[in-house]
Amino acid sequence: MSISDKFETELAKDYNLPINLGLNDGTICPKSCIDIMNTHNDRTCLRNYTTADHDPLLDTICKKDGVNPENIYVANGSGPILKQCIPWIIENKIRSSTALTAKYLLKKKLGIGGPTFPIVSGRLTYFKVPLKAGNAGLDVHLLPLGPETDWKLRLEDVEAAISKTPSLVYICNPNNPTGQLMLTREEIITLLDKYPDSIFWVDEAYVQYIPQDEHEPLSNLVPKYNNLYVSRTFSFAYGLAGVRIGYLLGPKSSIQAFEGAVTNYRLGTLQEQLAIAALTDENHIDELLEMTAKDREQIGVVLEEFGVEVVPSKTHFILGRFTDDRTGEWLASELKKVGIRIKHFVDVQDEKYPEYFRITLGVGKENEYLCEQLRQILGA
Numbered sequence: 001m002s003i004s005d006k007f008e009t010e011l012a013k014d015y016n017l018p019i020n021l022g023l024n025d026g027t028i029c030p031k032s033c034i035d036i037m038n039t040h041n042d043r044t045c046l047r048n049y050t051t052a053d054h055d056p057l058l059d060t061i062c063k064k065d066g067v068n069p070e071n072i073y074v075a076n077g078s079g080p081i082l083k084q085c086i087p088w089i090i091e092n093k094i095r096s097s098t099a100l101t102a103k104y105l106l107k108k109k110l111g112i113g114g115p116t117f118p119i120v121s122g123r124l125t126y127f128k129v130p131l132k133a134g135n136a137g138l139d140v141h142l143l144p145l146g147p148e149t150d151w152k153l154r155l156e157d158v159e160a161a162i163s164k165t166p167s168l169v170y171i172c173n174p175n176n177p178t179g180q181l182m183l184t185r186e187e188i189i190t191l192l193d194k195y196p197d198s199i200f201w202v203d204e205a206y207v208q209y210i211p212q213d214e215h216e217p218l219s220n221l222v223p224k225y226n227n228l229y230v231s232r233t234f235s236f237a238y239g240l241a242g243v244r245i246g247y248l249l250g251p252k253s254s255i256q257a258f259e260g261a262v263t264n265y266r267l268g269t270l271q272e273q274l275a276i277a278a279l280t281d282e283n284h285i286d287e288l289l290e291m292t293a294k295d296r297e298q299i300g301v302v303l304e305e306f307g308v309e310v311v312p313s314k315t316h317f318i319l320g321r322f323t324d325d326r327t328g329e330w331l332a333s334e335l336k337k338v339g340i341r342i343k344h345f346v347d348v349q350d351e352k353y354p355e356y357f358r359i360t361l362g363v364g365k366e367n368e369y370l371c372e373q374l375r376q377i378l379g380a
Helices: 003-008 010-015 031-039 055-065 078-094 098-110 128-135 155-162 185-194 219-224 252-260 269-280 284-305 328-337 365-378
Strands: 072-075 118-122 139-143 168-172 199-203 228-233 246-249 309-311 317-321 356-360
Touching: 010 365, 031 269, 055 072, 055 219, 055 269, 072 078, 072 252, 078 128, 078 168, 078 199, 078 228, 078 246, 078 252, 118 128, 118 155, 128 139, 128 168, 139 155, 155 185, 185 199, 219 228, 284 309, 284 317, 284 365, 328 356, 328 365
Parallel strands: 118 139, 118 168, 168 199, 199 228
Antiparallel strands: 072 246, 228 246, 309 317, 317 356
């Protein structure tokens, strides 16, 4: 019996195949969230709307992140927030800049063309944001980020990119797919202070995976800076991707504009209750970090055993790199045959990373099965 045949029979039953390790789903939710779900056990428990403005959740976020209610915008996941808010910032904060508009008109008059509204980010990052900005007419400046920069952005590269003209700077911190900080808190503060006309969007989707004694999140800086936006999600560290909850922290005037474009009651009762339970669970993050470190090491050891270069990660995913003629697409194809999906990188304009792949950690037997199949495929 071939592996493919076994996949269709007993393996599928034993491991609940297919296993999707390519979407960055979280692993476990807080135990307090299970307690919340167990309270919804009759036919009337979800008949009422939640609070119109989600005040209980806003109060919880304020205490957790050191912000004010007027700095918070909640929605159904960070994806919709990015899709709604990034275009608004481009139109109302970047394009409305007097300096940028004058420069654009001068270039147009001189006939040298091209938009002069840059977005700045790292080369190997969450490409959807730079791509959307590019489609909206911004110049996309992707800075060096790889082995040559120790998988971080260099402060001098960022400054060189934004010193001559205000920009939208997108920082995924820690970064997807490298699993490392792009910039430290201190470096970002330097940029915020030095370049008040630039807009800084810090995507902290994975920030809970880094202990606060190693890196303090930027949330409590939002009330102090009019050029800082910080986005968060419950999908990863809190294991609630199936519920869809996210929020944005930003300047009061911007938050008011976002609120004005949507209705009240954006989150359901269960969403709000689960979000509050997750944020107030005192034990979850410690438990998560211990489990994540153990599982990450287990998979990383197997990859390195067969000559794969593993980028040190702080998060629940691993970026691997082949140093021979094998590709991430090849590994993804081989793993798909045995019921495992991982991410390989397709070409995005001039950005090509055929030798890389990303594996998101699974839970329990999923990781054991993954390691078994990696040994068979990489060792063949």
